[in-house]
Amino acid sequence: MSDQQYNDSLGYNIHMVSHFIQNLYNEELSQYDLTHSQAKVIYLLAKYGDQTQSDLQKKLHIKASSMNGIVDSLLKHERIQKVSCSKDKRSKWITLTEKGLELHGNILRIIEEIESKASQGLSEEEQIIMVSWLKKMQANLKPSGRD
Numbered sequence: 001m002s003d004q005q006y007n008d009s010l011g012y013n014i015h016m017v018s019h020f021i022q023n024l025y026n027e028e029l030s031q032y033d034l035t036h037s038q039a040k041v042i043y044l045l046a047k048y049g050d051q052t053q054s055d056l057q058k059k060l061h062i063k064a065s066s067m068n069g070i071v072d073s074l075l076k077h078e079r080i081q082k083v084s085c086s087k088d089k090r091s092k093w094i095t096l097t098e099k100g101l102e103l104h105g106n107i108l109r110i111i112e113e114i115e116s117k118a119s120q121g122l123s124e125e126e127q128i129i130m131v132s133w134l135k136k137m138q139a140n141l142k143p144s145g146r147d
Contacts, residue, residue, distance in 0.1 A: 014137075021118060028110045032103055033077065037062070037070050039107045042079060042096065046104040050083070050095040079103065 006012055025036040034042075041056055051059075057067040071094065074080040079100035085091035096104075119127050 014134075017118070021114060024114050024117070025110065028114070029107070032106055034103065034107075035070075035073075037066070038074055038079075039103075039110075041070055041074060041094075042100050042103055043107055043111075045080065045094060045096045046101060050093045052085075052091055053082075053094055056094060074100070 001009075022036055025039065029036060029039050037060070040060060044056060044059055045051065053067055053071055057064060060067070062070075071080065071082075075082070077099070078097055080094050081097055082092040083095050085093055122130070
């Protein structure tokens with residue numbers, strides 16, 4: 001494969017867009033001492049409520065060791081807390097603290113800004129089509145047995 005073919009390949013261009021978006025998120029979120037991964041946990045907890053660490057890990061499609069690091073950092077900064085499950089004492093629920101909840105509005109604003117920047121020059125129809133294509137690709141590449 002020539003350099004030109006590589007630069008024009010689907011995978012390369014998706015990777016570059018993902019890389020640039022990740023960098024923008026981390027740059028914007030750094031003012032709140034957050035990483036993109038930590039912000040995703042806060043977002044999921046604010047949107048869907050308390051969850052187990054295992055449930056969050058599955059939604060983020062990351063390894064347990066990565067999830068442990070994210071949870072430890074959020075606990076250290078008092079953005080989340082672990083609460084014992086009344087039905088199963090071995091299970092812990094992850095819940096947002098007031099500090100974590102306060103960050104949610106800032107995270108939503110940053111998401112809107114980055115989405116707007118990334119979609120400049122694309123019509124609403126083009127954006128809908130692109131999301132549809134990306135979802136198909138996700139389904140093609142998702143490891144079996146995962147949602």
